[in-house]
Amino acid sequence: MKQFNEKDFEQLSAYLDGELSASDKQKMEERLQQSPSLREKLHELAETKNQVGSLKGLQYDPYFETRLFEKISRKHDNLATLLLSRKPVIALTTFTIVILVVFRFNPGFIDNILEANKKSAAEFYAANLKPLFYATSLTNDDILNFAFNQVLPINKENHQVLSFGSGHSGEDILEVKDVVNTKTETNVDAFMHKFGIDAGKKPDVTRILQKYSDKIASAVLVKQNGVAVSSALWDCHQQLRRELLGFVSENSKSGVAISVRNELANIPAPKEPAELGEVFYYLSPDTFFTSQLPVNRNQIKQEIAEYKSQINEQGAKAAKTWQKVNLELRKLGKLNMALNSGYSIEFNTDSNVCRVIIPSETMPQKSRHKVDFAAKRIDSVFSTFKDFNPNMAIFGNGRQVDVDLQLHKNGNQLYYGNGNERLVGSNPQSYYRQYSAPERDGNTSQQGSGSRKIYQMEVLDSLNKIMRIYLHDSLQGPTPSNLSKGLDDFKHEMEQFRAEIERLRKEIKAEQQKKAKTQDTKNPVEI
Amino acid sequence: MSDNKEKTEVQQQSAILSLNDDFALIRAFNDGNESAFRTLVNRHKEKVRNLIYVTIGNADAVDDISQEVFIQVYRKLKFFRFESQFTTWLYTITVNKCRDHIRKIKLRSFFSPLSHEDDTQHPAEHHKPDFDIQEIVQAKIALLPTKLRIPLVLRDFEGLSYQEISETLGTEVGTVKSRIFRARETLKKMLQPLQKELL
Numbered sequence: 001m002k003q004f005n006e007k008d009f010e011q012l013s014a015y016l017d018g019e020l021s022a023s024d025k026q027k028m029e030e031r032l033q034q035s036p037s038l039r040e041k042l043h044e045l046a047e048t049k050n051q052v053g054s055l056k057g058l059q060y061d062p063y064f065e066t067r068l069f070e071k072i073s074r075k076h077d078n079l080a081t082l083l084l085s086r087k088p089v090i091a092l093t094t095f096t097i098v099i100l101v102v103f104r105f106n107p108g109f110i111d112n113i114l115e116a117n118k119k120s121a122a123e124f125y126a127a128n129l130k131p132l133f134y135a136t137s138l139t140n141d142d143i144l145n146f147a148f149n150q151v152l153p154i155n156k157e158n159h160q161v162l163s164f165g166s167g168h169s170g171e172d173i174l175e176v177k178d179v180v181n182t183k184t185e186t187n188v189d190a191f192m193h194k195f196g197i198d199a200g201k202k203p204d205v206t207r208i209l210q211k212y213s214d215k216i217a218s219a220v221l222v223k224q225n226g227v228a229v230s231s232a233l234w235d236c237h238q239q240l241r242r243e244l245l246g247f248v249s250e251n252s253k254s255g256v257a258i259s260v261r262n263e264l265a266n267i268p269a270p271k272e273p274a275e276l277g278e279v280f281y282y283l284s285p286d287t288f289f290t291s292q293l294p295v296n297r298n299q300i301k302q303e304i305a306e307y308k309s310q311i312n313e314q315g316a317k318a319a320k321t322w323q324k325v326n327l328e329l330r331k332l333g334k335l336n337m338a339l340n341s342g343y344s345i346e347f348n349t350d351s352n353v354c355r356v357i358i359p360s361e362t363m364p365q366k367s368r369h370k371v372d373f374a375a376k377r378i379d380s381v382f383s384t385f386k387d388f389n390p391n392m393a394i395f396g397n398g399r400q401v402d403v404d405l406q407l408h409k410n411g412n413q414l415y416y417g418n419g420n421e422r423l424v425g426s427n428p429q430s431y432y433r434q435y436s437a438p439e440r441d442g443n444t445s446q447q448g449s450g451s452r453k454i455y456q457m458e459v460l461d462s463l464n465k466i467m468r469i470y471l472h473d474s475l476q477g478p479t480p481s482n483l484s485k486g487l488d489d490f491k492h493e494m495e496q497f498r499a500e501i502e503r504l505r506k507e508i509k510a511e512q513q514k515k516a517k518t519q520d521t522k523n524p525v526e527i
Numbered sequence: 528m529s530d531n532k533e534k535t536e537v538q539q540q541s542a543i544l545s546l547n548d549d550f551a552l553i554r555a556f557n558d559g560n561e562s563a564f565r566t567l568v569n570r571h572k573e574k575v576r577n578l579i580y581v582t583i584g585n586a587d588a589v590d591d592i593s594q595e596v597f598i599q600v601y602r603k604l605k606f607f608r609f610e611s612q613f614t615t616w617l618y619t620i621t622v623n624k625c626r627d628h629i630r631k632i633k634l635r636s637f638f639s640p641l642s643h644e645d646d647t648q649h650p651a652e653h654h655k656p657d658f659d660i661q662e663i664v665q666a667k668i669a670l671l672p673t674k675l676r677i678p679l680v681l682r683d684f685e686g687l688s689y690q691e692i693s694e695t696l697g698t699e700v701g702t703v704k705s706r707i708f709r710a711r712e713t714l715k716k717m718l719q720p721l722q723k724e725l726l
Contacts, residue, residue: 006708013708017682019689048711051664051718052683057577058586064572065565068594072601 009041016045125282126293129221129228131300133307135325138216141187143209147240148186151177152220154227154325162220164233171359174229174281176327178352196253208247212240217307218300221293222325226284228293281358285331288345288356329354549613557605564604568597571614574685575621581680582625583632584669592624599624611694618687618695622677629673667717671710678703679710 014020015028032038106112132138136153146152154162154176163175188205192198197205219233280293333349346357549570555563576593580586599620607616668676681687681695682703689707693700 009712010705010708013711014689014704017689017707019704044715045708045711048715048718049683052581052668052679052714053686055581055661055665055684057573058580058589060573061576061590064576064590064593065568067590068568068597069565071594072598 004035004038004041008038009045012038012042013045016042016049123294125226125284125287125289126228126295128223129226129293129295130223131217131304131307132220132222133217133304135222137311138213140206140209143213143216143240144186144188144191146212146216146237147244150237152216154220154222154327157324158326160325160327162227162229164229164237166234167357171357172231172234172281174283174356174358176227176283176329176332176354178329195248197248197251198253201251204251205247208240208243212236214304214308217304218297221280221295221300224324225326226282226286227325227327228280228282228295231279231281281356283327283332283356285328285335288335288347290358327354550609553604553607553609553613564601567600567613571617572597574614575617578618578621578680578685579625581665581668581684582622582677583628584665588628592628593621596621596624612691615691615694618681618685618691619697622681622695625677626673663721664714664718667714670717671713675706675710675713678706679714682707 011020011024011028015025020028032042132152132154136156138152142153150163150165152162152164154160159179161177161179163173163177165173167173188202188209189199192202192205215236216233219230219236221228221230278292279290280295281290282288282293329349329352332354335347344359346359348355348357549567552563552567552570556567572593575596576589579592579596580589583589583592596617600617603620607613668680671679677696678692681692682689687695689700689703692703692707696703
């Protein structure tokens with residue numbers, strides 16, 4: 001019996017289906033006649049075919065079309081609904097693609113959303129912000145203190161001040177401080193006296209200071225429980241300093257004018273605030289943020305004008321103030337804890353100060369003016385003149401003495417102090433009586449029966465700096481011919497002053513040695 | 528009585544429709560005649576439903592799948608190119624929908640407990656005393672691999688020629704012939720233990 005392979009059976013199956021060509025069909029029929037096994041196989045295939053073919057179909061469904069056309073009309077009406085309801089993957093994919101496209105062409109998408117939220121929050125906090133005048137009056141002395149010490153009063157009754165500055169890395173520093181009193185350390189008369197400016201020029205100084213009072217008041221906006229400090233305050237501060245330096249250089253009769261003039265010649269004009277844009281730092285017990293607050297400048301101008309007219313009519317004391325700023329440091333301390341959670345701004349609070357350090361990268365680029373070259377140079381000049389701070393506190397014998405650090409000449413005598421308190425003079429005994437004997441190295445020490453702090457070192461340091469300015473810095477630049485004789489005289493006087501100091505030191509040493517010998521005699525060493 | 532009346536109506540409709548060919552209906556639909564599509568559905572719905580029923584071996588899903596088939600036809604009919612018979616195109620869509628369904632079932636059963644799979648997928652495996660021969664055969668067809676099952680059903684149930692099956696599935700005629708034979712052989716072996724009952 002001939003064996004059949006699978007191809008033969010495939011042909012047999014096709015024969016069963018009537019799918020063979022006429023010739024193949026004839027061949028297959030011949031083979032079927034000859035082979036009972038092939039016929040058997042055909043029978044099996046036919047049986048299987050019949051079993052499949054005899055399967056009954058489903059019952060007729062009369063409502064099929066009704067359901068179908070209802071579905072079609074529904075889907076036809078809203079294809080998007082079909083896709084979203086039946087194909088969540090399509091929806092998700094579409095969403096992902098949209099997000100990818102958005103981020104590809106608008107990378108700051110999320111930032112913009114955050115910025116928008118920030119803006120709406122800023123609008124909320126910016127409501128009812130008023131110029132600084134509405135919280136406190138600004139005297140000329142306050143403005144001078146602002147120029148010298150970077151401090152502004154925000155609540156004089158509670159002795160609270162706002163201090164500001166810039167760190168070495170360009171960061172901005174804001175402080176709210178509770179101080180002993182808000183009385184200014186600097187005043188206009190002292191300023192003019194120290195820089196050798198005629199008393200008759202006082203109206204000019206006052207005019208400069210008043211010019212900046214409006215700018216300051218519009219750069220520090222206040223409400224009852226919040227303060228918003230504009231980046232323009234830093235610009236305003238630099239401009240005021242520069243203008244004061246310019247005034248000193250033109251009007252000072254002392255040698256310091258030369259030094260200032262030389263410094264100013266090297267400092268480029270600071271940029272105008274208008275070029276730089278404005279950013280506010282807003283601080284309250286609720287929040288701290290930096291933002292471009294939606295402040296109505298025209299309204300603020302109007303409010304300042306109203307305040308000024310009120311002062312003119314009723315005087316500063318009678319002028320109506322709006323509401324006192326009330327920033328409780330204890331509450332700001334709680335804000336500190338909140339800000340520490342992932343906020344890049346450094347926030348330190350203590351019992352009497354709340355300090356916010358805003359890194360330069362946190363600030364918008366356009367407010368980066370605060371660390372430009374001109375600003376740094378002006379700061380540098382001012383740090384030199386810190387030695388002219390007219391009220392240097394000297395503590396001695398348990399009391400504070402405000403010592404005038406101006407050099408005075410009285411006849412043939414040269415002294416460093418004011419008319420009542422001479423720190424250094426031709427009568428060293430009186431000095432000792434008041435302040436005990438200073439150590440040669442200037443360290444704080446205890447002398448005699450009482451505990452006395454001696455600040456000779458500070459005094460001498462100040463002296464050295466003053467001498468450096470007069471004898472060194474002033475000679476760096478071109479010296480006007482009419483001043484050269486005066487400078488020579490001054491140099492001669494300073495040399496005399498130095499000799500006087502040296503003599504004093506020797507006396508002090510001799511006194512100390514004498515005291516030591518006396519003590520040795522009184523307390524012989526036991527063997 | 529009502530069943531007989533409905534069947535008579537269907538037969539009458541089919542007789543009328545046989546005068547029109549599918550191409551004319553499609554053209555009419557593409558020209559905006561929505562009722563032409565209704566006629567087209569009426570003409571082919573039973574074939575489609577039964578093809579799905581035998582192919583997937585489960586009556587529950589027939590309605591959803593067959594409606595999906597005709598919705599797709601409705602949406603794609605304007606792209607029909609009149610290069611092949613409408614039924615070939617219709618069966619292609621139907622077979623693809625069946626394949627999608629089978630794929631989903633396999634995926635679902637992969638994550639389902641085995642006991643459930645036994646209950647739902649192979650109902651004929653349980654030898655009930657009052658078993659139905661048709662159910663057994665249908666259950667065994669459902670166990671065939673898809674690539675064997677579909678040509679077998681198209682041939683032996685729907686009566687398509689090898690050429691039509693080849694066009695529907697997009698395969699060679701030789702492949703169709705081979706797969707139909709292998710499907711019959713496999714099915715015969717599956718039904719072997721039950722031959723007594725089947726006879």
